[in-house]
Amino acid sequence: MNPAAIGLDIYMPEADQTSPARMAARLPESRQALRRALAALPDHDRVLADALRETPTVLGAAGFDNETLTTSRGLRTTPIRINGGSDSEALANVRRYPFVLASLPELQAAARGQGLLSVDLQGAVVRRIPLVMGVGDALLPSLAIEMLRVATNSPAAEVDMGPLGISRVRVADLAVSTQPDAEIWLHFGKADSARYVSAAALLAGKVPADAFRSKLVLIGLSGFGLVDNRLTPLGEQVPGVEIQAQLLESLFDGNILLRPRWMAWLETLLLIAGGAFLIWAVPPLRPRLATFLAIILYVALFSAGFATFKFMGLLLDAAGAFASLNIVLGSLLGSAFIESDRQRRVAEAALHREREAAAEVAGELAAARRIQLGTLPDPATAFTDEKRFSVAALLEPARDVGGDLYDFFMLDNRRLFFVVGDVSGKGVPASLFMAVTKALAKSVALRGEAGAAILTAANKEIARENPEMLFVTMVTGVLDAGTGALELAIAGHDAPRILRASGGLELADGDGGPPLCMLECFDYPRLDVQLHPGDTVCLVTDGVTEAMNRDLSPYGAGRFDAVVASAAARASAGSLLASVREDVRAFVAGAVPSDDLTLLAITWHGPRVRD
Numbered sequence: 001m002n003p004a005a006i007g008l009d010i011y012m013p014e015a016d017q018t019s020p021a022r023m024a025a026r027l028p029e030s031r032q033a034l035r036r037a038l039a040a041l042p043d044h045d046r047v048l049a050d051a052l053r054e055t056p057t058v059l060g061a062a063g064f065d066n067e068t069l070t071t072s073r074g075l076r077t078t079p080i081r082i083n084g085g086s087d088s089e090a091l092a093n094v095r096r097y098p099f100v101l102a103s104l105p106e107l108q109a110a111a112r113g114q115g116l117l118s119v120d121l122q123g124a125v126v127r128r129i130p131l132v133m134g135v136g137d138a139l140l141p142s143l144a145i146e147m148l149r150v151a152t153n154s155p156a157a158e159v160d161m162g163p164l165g166i167s168r169v170r171v172a173d174l175a176v177s178t179q180p181d182a183e184i185w186l187h188f189g190k191a192d193s194a195r196y197v198s199a200a201a202l203l204a205g206k207v208p209a210d211a212f213r214s215k216l217v218l219i220g221l222s223g224f225g226l227v228d229n230r231l232t233p234l235g236e237q238v239p240g241v242e243i244q245a246q247l248l249e250s251l252f253d254g255n256i257l258l259r260p261r262w263m264a265w266l267e268t269l270l271l272i273a274g275g276a277f278l279i280w281a282v283p284p285l286r287p288r289l290a291t292f293l294a295i296i297l298y299v300a301l302f303s304a305g306f307a308t309f310k311f312m313g314l315l316l317d318a319a320g321a322f323a324s325l326n327i328v329l330g331s332l333l334g335s336a337f338i339e340s341d342r343q344r345r346v347a348e349a350a351l352h353r354e355r356e357a358a359a360e361v362a363g364e365l366a367a368a369r370r371i372q373l374g375t376l377p378d379p380a381t382a383f384t385d386e387k388r389f390s391v392a393a394l395l396e397p398a399r400d401v402g403g404d405l406y407d408f409f410m411l412d413n414r415r416l417f418f419v420v421g422d423v424s425g426k427g428v429p430a431s432l433f434m435a436v437t438k439a440l441a442k443s444v445a446l447r448g449e450a451g452a453a454i455l456t457a458a459n460k461e462i463a464r465e466n467p468e469m470l471f472v473t474m475v476t477g478v479l480d481a482g483t484g485a486l487e488l489a490i491a492g493h494d495a496p497r498i499l500r501a502s503g504g505l506e507l508a509d510g511d512g513g514p515p516l517c518m519l520e521c522f523d524y525p526r527l528d529v530q531l532h533p534g535d536t537v538c539l540v541t542d543g544v545t546e547a548m549n550r551d552l553s554p555y556g557a558g559r560f561d562a563v564v565a566s567a568a569a570r571a572s573a574g575s576l577l578a579s580v581r582e583d584v585r586a587f588v589a590g591a592v593p594s595d596d597l598t599l600l601a602i603t604w605h606g607p608r609v610r611d
Helices: 020-025 029-040 044-054 087-091 105-110 143-152 199-203 240-253 262-281 287-312 318-374 427-446 452-464 557-566 573-588
Strands: 005-008 057-064 081-083 099-101 113-116 128-130 132-135 138-141 158-162 165-171 174-177 183-186 216-219 389-396 404-410 415-423 472-480 485-491 497-499 505-507 527-530 536-540 597-604
Touching: 005 143, 020 029, 044 105, 057 105, 057 143, 081 087, 087 132, 087 138, 087 158, 113 138, 113 143, 138 143, 143 165, 143 216, 143 240, 183 240, 216 240, 262 287, 262 318, 287 318, 318 427, 389 404, 389 573, 404 427, 404 597, 415 427, 415 536, 415 597, 427 452, 427 472, 452 472, 452 485, 472 536, 497 557, 505 557, 536 573, 557 573, 573 597
Parallel strands: 005 057, 005 216, 057 113, 081 158
Antiparallel strands: 057 099, 128 183, 132 138, 158 165, 165 174, 389 597, 404 415, 415 472, 472 485, 485 527, 497 505, 497 536, 536 597
16 A cells, blocks of 8 residues: 555563464374375465565564563664764763664564654653664664654764754754754644544455555554553543554644743743742732733743743743742731731730820810819809899800810909900810919909909910910909999900890990910000990800801801890890800701800899899
């Protein structure tokens, strides 16, 4: 059928025990006629040798690392020509066996050539195929290379030496680039059953006469227990003859894979670059974003590996780089988690300290609030036996402590002194200045100053030492409880409201002056008002008129006046104050207070009634 070459993926190291002469020797003496007839028949091994001699056949052989009863130290084959080096240099790079399992010498002599079939496994998988190997001191071709030499009728296969070892294997006009050890990474495909021909069909004449013309034919075994099945990277269990078939196809198509020695340096460079990128990019990011970034890097890495495999026939070990970069990523994420935990513990400790400090400050502010409010006179206990007038007062700081103030006390058995003030600012500074202002105003009043002179003297005292440049709006008043005569002095403050018992509302807005501490020397004018029995004087700070609701709308003086006027029928100062406070609360509706709130109401009931 005129094939180009026939390769036998079969070892025949022993004589055929079914040859006629061997069968005759085992017959009894009584069968002499049969023994002579059998001995006259041709020997099977000689018949096979004649058939091998008449066809372009190549016998397969296997390299052995250990000696057995059927191994030998050499093999009959056509020597390989070495270009650019010596035999010893070539042998130093290739897979080398001390022994070989080959067919019978007469079969070796009859065949056109012999080639090695040995393949080293990597994790039970066939990945790399040697094109040239060594047996003893001889450099021998693989079965595929020898079949190509026989098919092309070439005198010898050739090996090109390079600086790192073997660079190419040549047969006729075919040059195959190899690894330095003369191996190639076989680009496996799926096994194709269409190229298999049954020996039974061939012997029965069922195969067309031109089926093998000018083709490479491999003869292998399919009997149970005889097939040397091997695992490919595609996960298929295939017979050894299938691997040889795919090797020949790859050599013809130039579809082989290489992993140059510089590929390891490239992988190291990619690993260093990828690791440096992760070290630079991962720490500032959240773990989820860092993981997503690493996935992008891994996709790029595997894409590069696939591209070099698909379009360049080069093997880039993306899996190894992936595993190494995973270690780097795991270390970074672990370090990030450790640092995050440390920072969390530090933050918790700091928060604990801040809470302790805040609790301490809150306690101190609460104590300051109690002290501040405790310095204010209590209307309910200040004048328990007083019938000539009644007093009601309220102070609500916007914070724990505030800058509003009020005070009232008797200058003598007839005169009631009262004051309402508002220090600029809020909080602790305003509260301290409020305490100083209240104390100085009381001190001046108790020294015997009268009416507006109290405000003038207090201004001089307070303005003398004022490093924070605060100022105070204030209203002072002296009520003669026997006659209802009221002396007022106003320093930049809202004018007092006079609610007459008859139902009218008057604004005591006579001449006043600037807030205290604005001008150190200023004579505040006096405003005289005559009260009638049942009249009420109402003083407030701007925390009432400027109270804000959630829409940032102010309460306003108009609404305040309306509430005061509507309470005309209520006789007591306490009821008037309660009406105002209730209406302010309803207006702000839970909004955060914008300023301290202070109200003071004094109702004059008339001269003392004697029992």
